[in-house]
Amino acid sequence: TAGDATLVLHPDQDGPTIAPEIYGHFAEHLGNCIYGGIWVGPDSDIPNTRGIRNDVVDALRKLEIPVLRWPGGCFADEYHWKDGIGPREKRPTIVNTSWGGVVESNAFGTHEFMDLVELLGCEAYISANVGSGTVQEMMEWVEYLTSAADSPMARLRRANGRDEPWRVRYLGVGNESWGCGGSMTPEYYADLYRRYATFVKQHQEDTRMLKIACGASGSDFNWTEVMMAKVGNRRMDGLSLHYYTLPTGNWGKKGSDTVFAEDAWFATLKQTLRMEELLQQHIEIMDAHDPEQNVDLLVDEWGTWYDAEDAKGILYQQNTLRDALVAAINLHLFQDHADRISMANIAQTVNVLQAMILTDGPDMILTPSYHAFEMLKVHQGGTAVPLQLLSPDYTHGDESIPAVTASASRDDAGRIHLSLTNADPANGQTLTVTLGDLGRDVDTITGRILTAPEITAHNTFDAPTVVEPTTFDGATVTDGKLVIELPAKSVVVIEI
Numbered sequence: 006t007a008g009d010a011t012l013v014l015h016p017d018q019d020g021p022t023i024a025p026e027i028y029g030h031f032a033e034h035l036g037n038c039i040y041g042g043i044w045v046g047p048d049s050d051i052p053n054t055r056g057i058r059n060d061v062v063d064a065l066r067k068l069e070i071p072v073l074r075w076p077g078g079c080f081a082d083e084y085h086w087k088d089g090i091g092p093r094e095k096r097p098t099i100v101n102t103s104w105g106g107v108v109e110s111n112a113f114g115t116h117e118f119m120d121l122v123e124l125l126g127c128e129a130y131i132s133a134n135v136g137s138g139t140v141q142e143m144m145e146w147v148e149y150l151t152s153a154a155d156s157p158m159a160r161l162r163r164a165n166g167r168d169e170p171w172r173v174r175y176l177g178v179g180n181e182s183w184g185c186g187g188s189m190t191p192e193y194y195a196d197l198y199r200r201y202a203t204f205v206k207q208h209q210e211d212t213r214m215l216k217i218a219c220g221a222s223g224s225d226f227n228w229t230e231v232m233m234a235k236v237g238n239r240r241m242d243g244l245s246l247h248y249y250t251l252p253t254g255n256w257g258k259k260g261s262d263t264v265f266a267e268d269a270w271f272a273t274l275k276q277t278l279r280m281e282e283l284l285q286q287h288i289e290i291m292d293a294h295d296p297e298q299n300v301d302l303l304v305d306e307w308g309t310w311y312d313a314e315d316a317k318g319i320l321y322q323q324n325t326l327r328d329a330l331v332a333a334i335n336l337h338l339f340q341d342h343a344d345r346i347s348m349a350n351i352a353q354t355v356n357v358l359q360a361m362i363l364t365d366g367p368d369m370i371l372t373p374s375y376h377a378f379e380m381l382k383v384h385q386g387g388t389a390v391p392l393q394l395l396s397p398d399y400t401h402g403d404e405s406i407p408a409v410t411a412s413a414s415r416d417d418a419g420r421i422h423l424s425l426t427n428a429d430p431a432n433g434q435t436l437t438v439t440l441g442d443l444g445r446d447v448d449t450i451t452g453r454i455l456t457a458p459e460i461t462a463h464n465t466f467d468a469p470t471v472v473e474p475t476t477f478d479g480a481t482v483t484d485g486k487l488v489i490e491l492p493a494k495s496v497v498v499i500e501i
């Protein structure tokens with residue numbers, strides 16, 4: 006049976022601009038994300054540009070990936086950037102103690118990352134080492150990256166083959182400083198942040214480097230409170246938040262990536278919807294200290310985290326239709342708070358956690374999450390269109406969540422994009438949309454849908470197109486009312 010949902014659009018009202026960076030990504034030195042997933046080296050048989058996989062770059066360019074965060078994650082607070090510059094054969098190795106004690110070659114360093122950023126045409130978000138690095142080390146990295154002067158670090162960069170400085174828009178001052186980044190109290194980190202941030206010098210002519218402070222984990226509201234109170238709204242441009250979706254909510258036994266029934270489907274989507282209450286409460290604290298919204302909220306790590314398929318790499322997991330729902334629901338939540346949220350970075354780009362892309366040697370597949378990002382990318386940079394949604398419940402056992410989530414935006418050409426999710430795995434929804442004052446007649450409505458017969462459906466190297474978008478023809482307009490037949494377990498994007 007279909008539920009009845011109603012939605013009122015207000016196309017004549019302008020919400021905030023949806024920062025493209027909400028569709029951002031995160032690539033850490035972890036498992037096969039960087040090595041194998043992005044970097045294969047210039048001598049590899051896998052087609053590459055200066056060592057970077059062409060297939061992965063092409064796929065990410067199609068996503069219009071706006072920003073990439075690197076090198077961690079936990080890895081960032083043990084990374085010493087000077088080990089990753091100069092002739093590759095002379096670079097010292099590093100033991101990645103955060104992730105499996107793997108010995109890494111340092112072949113992928115600053116020049117290689119910035120080359121990747123330029124190939125992708127995206128912004129760079131560099132996470133600097135506060136946990137085990139010095140202020141001077143961080144200060145020199147910023148100079149190396151962005152100074153055009155005749156200064157020691159700029160000269161070193163030139164000696165390593167790069168004349169012009171790069172553009173670096175975002176600098177993270179430490180990562181998870183409450184945990185793997187140094188086990189600090191918020192009071193201690195706030196002081197340390199103030200000290201490190203003082204030495205993040207502005208070298209770029211046209212680009213101010215935005216300083217991002219390490220923020221809370223999940224519901225640690227005290228962290229946000231202390232940071233806002235002690236650092237204030239002038240010394241940081243952004244404060245981060247990390248929240249991962251675990252089906253069980255239990256780090257000891259998180260749940261399987263592909264072998265699950267409706268219990269875990271429901272539990273995962275319920276856990277992911279917790280993001281909304283976290284955003285609301287962190288933003289409420291920020292509003293109290295910073296009503297002018299000088300400090301942005303950046304959800305710079307989010308996504309699903311299952312029990313890993315370790316044989317395939319550290320934190321390697323498959324990615325099903327469930328992950329596509331998680332992706333689209335979270336993007337909707339971020340867009341709902343686009344006045345405060347200026348970036349979000351899904352963890353992680355390739356072969357790790359909720360990946361966009363999985364690789365196996367020379368082969369590559371796109372995951373359902375990739376397709377959700379690709380379908381919803383039409384919102385990037387758009388003006389949010391306010392809406393009111395009344396959703397039926399999706400009930401499982403004695404618990405319920407809203408079945409439908411929605412978000413809408415208007416692009417420069419005046420087109421309205423409406424994206425929708427239906428979490429109910431068994432029931433479609435009939436959604437009646439009041440279009441409001443569009444200032445024009447609606448003639449054609451085009452759309453795309455992502456769904457599959459099974460909740461566990463996923464793409465494999467043998468069957469890479471099991472879950473991929475197809476044309477959606479379930480939207481009709483009669484007398485100014487749009488009716489959308491939203492199938493069970495689906496992500497839909499329509500253009501009005």
Ligand code: AHR
Nearest residue numbers: 077078079080180181352
């Ligand atoms: O994304 C994996 C890890 O999750 C990151 O290294 C860390 O910041 C977080 O705990």
